[in-house]
Structures are given as C-alpha cells and as structure tokens.
Amino acid sequence: MARIVVDVMPKPEILDPQGKAIVRAFPHQGITAFSGVRQGKRFELEVDGEVTEEVLATARHAAETMLSNPVIEDVVNVSVIDNSDSAEA
C-alpha cells in the first residue's frame, strides 16, 4: 500500500484565525521563536495498487476540487510517500 499526501493551506492573503490564535498562545508557553503560524490541512490518500501517473493525476484533481476550497485555500503539495508504514520523518 502506498500513500499520496495532499497539503492544503489557507491562501496567504486570507485571515487564518487558527494560526493567529496559536501564535498568540506561544509566548505564554515561553515559545518566542515564531513570528507567524498558519494552519492548513494534510490529507493522506491510500492507494491499494501502484501509484501510476494516472492515480497521481486523480489525486491532484481531488485536491483541487474536493480537498480544498479554491476561494480561500491553495493546494501546496501533492506527492507520494513510499514506505507504507510510517510517514516521512
């Protein structure tokens, strides 16, 4: 079994209330290294057979039409994870 990763992020010009809340909470934990946080989504799509070009194209299509809302989000990555047991480290 292989997996395809799709990463979706809020568009840069769009307000990201979640990221905002996190970055404002950091200092209370003594974390000051980060000037901004944005929170997006990561999808892992499981493929039973082989990841052909066609499957990848389908993943890209799904990413654009279903996994993201193009009005407020960008698909920033569609790629294959090879090892089936653990995600990239």
Add this chain to the structure above:
Amino acid sequence: MARIVVDVMPKPEILDPQGKAIVRAFPHQGITAFSGVRQGKRFELEVDGEVTEEVLATARHAAETMLSNPVIEDVVNVSVIDNSDSAEA
C-alpha cells in the same frame, strides 16, 4: 524569512470522521483510486531569522506539547521549508 512545517496526523487506531466522510464522498465524484483517506493538520511556523538547531528543537517541542495531542495524534514531520515565498510544490 524561513518556515518550519509541522505535520500532525490522527493516530492510525483512532477514528477519523473527516477522512471517512471524504473517502465515502469520492465515488460520487467518480474518484475510485483511493481506498482510504485520513485528514490531519499542517502547520507552517514562520521564523524571522535563521533556522538554527535550537529553533528546530523549539518547533519539535511545540509540536509535541501544543500542536498535537498525543492521545489521539502523532507528529509525523517537523522540517524546514527553504524558499520563503512558495511552499514546496
């Protein structure tokens, strides 16, 4: 400006209602290539200066203590994105 990416996924043994809903919706869109979907979170932490080992350690610490809940989630990736303008493609 550099960015650190933190990826968090629901633990394999924990139900993922959102992923489940997506994989059930796929066939209605004619998408049949994927046997499972899991939805996690992707955080992008902005670093104003350089990404030192220390900053990376802070990111790992934030990932483990705040950005994920170890009862239900795993941190699957903490890494640096180099180019500052666009995410990895």
Add this chain to the structure above:
Amino acid sequence: MIEQHESQQTDSPQQSGSATQEAQGEQQFHLDTVEHAAQTPDTELPWAELGLKEDEYQKVVEILGRRPTAAELAMYSVMWSEHCSYKSSKVHLRQFGEKVSDEMKKDLMVGMGENAGVTDIGDGWAVTFKIESHNHPSYVEPYQGAATGVGGIVRDIISMGARPVAVMDPLRFGAIDHPDTQRVVHGIVAGVGGYGNCLGLPNIGGEVEFDPCYQANPLVNALAVGVLRHEDLRLANASGTGNKVVLFGARTGGDGIGGASVLASESFDDSKPSKRPAVQVGDPFAEKVLIECCLELFQAGLVEGIQDLGAAGISCATSELASNGDGGMHVDLSSVLLRDPSLTPGEILMSESQERMMAVVTPEKVQDFEAVLDKWEVEYSWIGEVTDTGRLIIDWQGEVIVDVDPRTVAHDGPVYERPYHRPERQDAIQADHFTGSAADADRPSGAAVKDAVLELMASPNLCSKDWVTNQYDCYVQGNTAMAMPDDAGVIRVDERTGLGVALSTDCNGRYAYLDPYNGAKLALAEAYRNVATAGARPAAVSDCLNFGSPEDPEVMWQFAEAVRGLADGCLEIGVPVTGGNVSLYNQTGTEAIHPTPVVALMGVLDDVRRRTPSGWDATADGQAVYLLGTTADELDGSEWARLRGHLGGLPPQVDLTQEKLLGELLINMSRDGMIDAAHDVSEGGLAATLAEMCLRFGTGARIGLGEVAERDGVDEFTMLFSESQGRAVVSVPRSEEVRFKDMCTMRNYPFARIGVVDAVNDALDLMGTASIPLPELKQAHESTLPQYFG
C-alpha cells in the same frame, strides 16, 4: 484590472509618481496628497472602475473644489455605493419615518438612521434589534459569507451599547433538488451556526424556503437582538474636541476590497500582491472577545461614542463618527495595525476586515481603556482625535491625503429617483387564479385528504426544519424561554421579573410577487400574528428588503410598492419601523428573485414564563380546540398551489385592523390563562397548523370541520388548504371555555369550536374525512431535509 489600468493611463499619476518615489527613496507608494491633487487637476482617476457614475464624480470634484485624491476617491466611492448610501431606495424609505403616529413613537428611544433602533421595554430596560442581508457573499463562499453576516449584525448591536442576546436567520435557497443547493445549504447553515454558536448567542428562529427563483441568489438575512439599561445607550458620534479615537479588534487586511483593487494603481511597487481576497473570513472567537471587552468598557463608562466597522470599513466609521459629532476628526492612517503591510492608504480606508470597532475616548480615560483591552488581549491603536474644524483630515506618513467635510461623505451621497412602472405582465399574473386552473384539476377529498396532508407536510417548505435548527445552539445564556419550532423566539431580559421579548421574522415572496404592496403587508401581518400567538405585545419592526436590480423599472416598482405597503401597514397596525437593510441586485441575468421584504417584529412579555407554545401536550387531553377567524377561497400563491406548480392570482386579503384585534385577543387570553396552546394559520393553511400543533409535543386531536366550513361557505378542501389571514388555532381548558367565548363575542371576533385534544389515539383525526396517525405524519414531516442533505 491593475495591468489594464496601468497600460491605459500612461499619463496617470504613476508617471509623476515614479519620479517622486525615486526622490523619496524609502517611500513605497506614490502618495497622492491633497497638495498634489490641487496641483494636478487634470489627472484622470479610475472613478468608473470604483463604481462611481460620471455625474457622481463631478459632484465630488464640486464638493472638494478640486479633484479628489486617490484616498478620497476611495472613500466617496464606497460610501456612495448603493450598499452604503441607499441611493436608489432612500426616497422610498422616507415613508417609514413619515407614516408614524405619536403613539408609535412613544417607546422609541432611537429611531431609524442609527446602527440599530432602540425600544424602551420598561423597568429601565431597552431592546435593540436589526436585520441585515449577506446574500452575495454567501453565494460566493457560503460558509464564510453566512458567518460574517452574523458577525456584522452582532457588531451593530454592540455599537448601541447593548449586550447581544440572540440571533435569527431567515434563509432562502434555490430548488431543493438543484445540484448547487447542496453546497449552498451545507455551507450557509454551518456558517450561521459556526459563527453564532461560537459567539454564545442562542439562535431562536428564522426561516427556510426553497424556490427556484433563489437559484444562484440565496438570501442570507441575519438578525441580532441586544438588551441594555437605558443609561448604557451609546451612539456613533465623535464629540468633545481633543478626545481620542481608537481602532481595536482584528488587524486590517485586504478583505473585501477585491473589486476595488484598481486602487493598487497608487503603487509602483511591482512586488506588491495584486490579489486581494474577495472573501472575508470570520473569526468568531475574536468577536466573542470583542463583545465581552466592549461590555466591560461600557460598564466602566470608558467610551463616549462607538461605531462598528462593517461595509466601507474605516471610511464609514470615521466619516459617520465625525459627521454625527462635533464635525471634525484628525486621523493618522499610518497608525492602523495591518495584517498585510502592502496595503495602500486607499485600501486601508476601504478594507472590510471583520471584528473591528472604533471608539472615542476622553484623554483621562485612555489608561483605563487600555487596561480593559489588555485584559482581553485585544489589539488596538490610537489613530487620531476629535477636532472642531468641521473637517475629516487623514494623514499618511506625515502627509495629508484626505481633507473633506465628513457630512459630504457620510450623508450627502447621491439620491436617485429611479423610474419605475407596473410590469405589463402583472395583470395577466393576477388574473391567473388557482381555483379552476389546470393545476387545480384534482382536489383531494375524503380519504385522499390524508395523502394530501402528508404530501404538504413533507414538502420542502413545510417540512420540519430540525435538520437546520439542530445545528444551532438555542440554550446558551440560559434565557431562552421559547425557540424553534414555535411561532416566535422568546428571550428573558430581566431574571428577577421575567420581563422579556419575543421575535419573529416572516415573508412570503410568492405573495409579494403577486402583489408587492399587499405582500409586504402580509409579511407584517404574519410576523405580528406570530409574536401575538406567543403572547407578546408587538412593539417594533425591522426589515430586510431583498429585491432584484433597481435599474429595472419593474423591479423598482416592486420595491416602491413593498415599501409603501409596509409603511402603510405599520401605521395601520401601530408599530414603528426602527431600522433595517436593503439588498438590491439579487438577480441572475434578467431574472430577479421574488420580491422578499422580510419583516422582523419584536414584542414584549411582562413575564416570559407565560409565553404560549404552538402546540398542545398530553396534559391538555380533552381541551377544546378553537379556530379564530374565517376562511375564504384564497388558494392563490398558497403552498398547495406551489405543490401543483401554480403561481398566479391575488394573495390572500389582508386586514390589519382584524390582525390587531386577533393579536389583542391572543395576548389577553394568554395572560389570563384562557389558552394553553396557540398557533397561527399561515403557509399551508389550517391543515399545516393542525398538523404542526399535533407534532409539537406528539399529541393528537379530533377535528370536525363540517360546521365551520358551512358557516364560511367553503368546501372542506378550501377549509384545510386556503391561506386566509387573521386566523389562529388555540386549545382552551374546559374550565375556561365560557370566559373564552365571552371574550371573543365581546370583541366581535369570529370563533368556532372545531374539536378536542386527544392524547389517547395518537392521530390527527379529521373526523368523517381521514385520520392521520402521528407516527406517519412525523415521519413524513421529518424525513425531507435529511433525505436531501444527509
């Protein structure tokens, strides 16, 4: 748009700007200062792209005595837009202020024109409520559009000095089976809930209607109601020379200025992002914090004047605050906290970023003010002060970029007398009655009435709205005495006395399509009836007028007629309009939506524990069921006609004197304990009313309509499905029947005993015709929305 503009206008300020920019080194933008504008009178500005008409632009030039700067142009263009200036509707809306009696003004503390009207409800308490549309944004991005719609109306309420206590959401969608309806319904309902639930405001009612005329034009109207002590009333004015002006809440980003990105021509910096988000994303958490923070500020008496930031952002807030006060304000725009540092001054002035407020604070209270904001971790920046110059002056990095009389921006916008005329087809529409039409071929009778009632109660517009309303928190704050699915939402205002308010929003767009004048009156009548059935004394109206394009004379006629009807109606029934909102251009191509003048009515209850539920429960077993009012053949525009695909003829007759009489009866009977349940008759007729009353608590009734049908001279089908006005069904305890009948007789209101509550048989038994088992009725009523939306 930007490229186009730049290539077209080689002679534009950019040219001279480039030179200046080089000279200034660090300066990122070419600054179109007031001084520069005076020196370069011939510079062409993109007024057309910003939506101004040529004569409007000329008027700006005339007012200023020179060409406007880019920033001034930004302000005038947004403030003179239809949305902000009401330029097409103003001449008609005046009637709401003119057609009022002294009696109607008695309890009015703040009338139309402010952020929201304020009504005195006694004991030192006041209530403010308002309804507003967010239709277009909700079609583009349903979740965020609906969410920010709720957010915006709630800020209007805060800006009066009130604590918001509830929201409502009248919604209109396209055909239930249209593919796009899924997206729109899911997004909008989740958005209304997502924002309202997170703010901790109970949702206490609304509407859901499906009709193809709203395809690609869903209506999202949002109502918020707030309460305040009389002394806490705040108004949007900036008075007291030397007082400080503060902007607080969220940072300013490029939200809502997508269409106006033409202003990017102020800039020469190519790296500047050309894309401004067309969609605003709401942050309900930020707004919740803002509410609590503002209430703490009010309580400590730390603000003199306050204004929410909605449409037209800082342009609107500064010009309105200034023109309502001593008439002058000096603002340094460079101190505005930005989310996107690449914004130009014009864009900052136009930005519609959510969750922001502007306040005026006396210098000695600045420190205390800051302490409260710090406590709530709300960001703020002091951006200027009140002056006595009569001018609104705005600086940007040390240069004056705006110097205007604020009244000319906020109040002296253009006023149009748009041409209108009665559509030619209106006569034909009104002549096409349902009764006797092809659609009226098979009237059910006898046992077939059962299936007819089941079909009606399962239809998209009469089915249970639980799928929607179960996604809304109606409990939060602990003061909800009644909510969905009852006729009105009821909120307790004073925990000691039980004093409270009831609200209902209503409109039947089909009636308004057949006859906009009477359609508006019918909307008022239904809202009035709903509030009165709940046992509350009607006190104030707010409206949200949703129409097509005002540039279409036939739509404009619908609008003019509806406003005239509502204003006349309010005068007849004696309840003032305290504020509202107009949403025009709701159309796709040349097809306008049905005229949809939504009426929101607020009433007062001395003790909310006495509110009347819209159905009977098992303890009412054996109580008598009475119908108040009479029934005529009025099936035009009805739900039954809709089921048969017919829309024509004339809507039901509306007699507001009768409605008022009915209202008084219902209120008095409720107060004196003569009725245990009351439900008005509206869409779907008596059939729907009886079905809903049985379903409310799952308790049946035995009903016989023969006698009353004979009295009214109609057949049983008409009795059940006609939508005649001025009717309500009540259940009366046996011990109260004599008093009940006496009161109806004394007031000369028609009444008829039509049956009894029956807790044993678990059915709505239309005796001699059909018996409908409640489980079957419930199943039909509750399955429709889940079946379509999951």
Add this chain to the structure above:
Amino acid sequence: MSANTFEAPLVADLSSPAPDAALKDVRVGIVTFPGTLDDRDAARAVDIAGGTSVPLWHADADLQGVDAVILPGGFSYGDYLRAGAISRFAPLMSRIIDAANSDDALPVLGICNGFQILTESHLLPGSMIRNNHLKFICRDQRLRVENAGTTWTADFTSGQEIVVPLKNNDGQYVCDQTTLDMLEFEGRVAFRYVGHNPNGSLNDIAGVTNARGNVVGLMPHPEHAVEAGFGPDSTAQGQVAMGEGTDGLGLFTSVLNTLINGGSRA
C-alpha cells in the same frame, strides 16, 4: 467563606445553620476563558442549587479559596487547534490541576469545552474528536448516571436516567483500548448516552471521572436543565410542560452536599 477551605473542611461546624444556609457557604468557582460561553449559566446553576458561585478569570493565579471549580462550556480560543487545547495552558489551570491532584482533591467539573480542557490537561483520560456526522448538534439527550459515587453525582443513584441538552461539534469520545477497558473495569464511566449515541462516542460514553471521583467531565450540559421554563421539554420520567426539565440540577446539589457532608470522597 474565606481562608483555605481545604485545610478547614466545611463539615466542621456547620451543624447548626439550616441546610440551605450551609449550602450557601459553599463557594464554587466558575472559570472564564476567552471564548467561554456558558459561564453565567453554570454560575446560575450553582446559585439555583443553593451554593455561591464565584467568577474566576483564566489568567489569574489565584483560586480565591473556592471549594470546587467548574470549567464551563463554550468555544475557548475558538476551539482553534483542538477544543480546549490552548486553554489548558492558562495560569489558573496549573493551580486547578495541582489542587485536583492534591490530597485535598479539589472537586472539578468540566462541561463540554470544560471536559475537553480536562482531557487536554490529562486530568481525565481520552479525548474528544469531531462528531461522527461532522455537524454541530443541539438536542435534548437522555443519559444514564453510571457512577453515583463521584463528588458530582452523589445525589443520583447508579443507573438513574436524566435528560439534559447536548450541544457541540467535537463530542465524540475516543481513547485507546487499554484506557477503555480500564475505565469500564474501574467503573469510571460517569455518564452514558441512552437510546441514541449522538456523536459516535466509544461505548456511548458521555462523561468520565478520575479514579478519586473528584474530577468529572461530560459533554452534555446539565447547567441548561436547572431552571423550570428554560430547560428541555422532558425529563427522564417523560414529557413535561415546555422547558420544565430540570434533571441537570443533581450535579450541582451533589457537589454542595458532598462538601458539606464530609468533603470529597477521596
């Protein structure tokens, strides 16, 4: 009631005043975080039950000597990141965690968002994820009190049913199998959904308790079923007049009575 009530248990000399007056002396702190919604409702519930509610602010470092604490419902920090995730780090939470774990076993009740904060703080096991139907849901919910031995359930009997409102986005209780077995074995499931599992929670779990029974969390909202006229339309006994359901009151009387009758059951 001043000073430190944990050192000087209320029981000591409260025999003389009438029981009501004694309840009044029990001070229950209600914590407000930014985004908390049901704090005033929880305070009202405590007051209706006869106790005295004390507002507490998340950023303070002082518990003001309260005898018990309620973390009310709402969307603290907008439920951003995860429900309860950011609030868990509030200064007052450290105090509450310490006091709950101390020998004095401060009674703590987490309702909805409060429950989520308690799991994020690891005062209670497991966690809540999105409802299985992915929608916010507001409904009157039937529950069974499974454990009447906690500080917050002592006025119920085990197996007793109640009806209280439920309203949330993230109400699906999850935990690993070992934890689940442990909770069931030790009788630490405090409340279970009856009739209808509204969100997919494991084993129909609606609320759990810690081992000592002083910390309890549940997703449904007992504070919305304490005042006749403003609650659900039914009780566990069946339908009542509109809004008259007050089945939630028991949680609030439980803590008051437990504190008066001998402190927590540690």
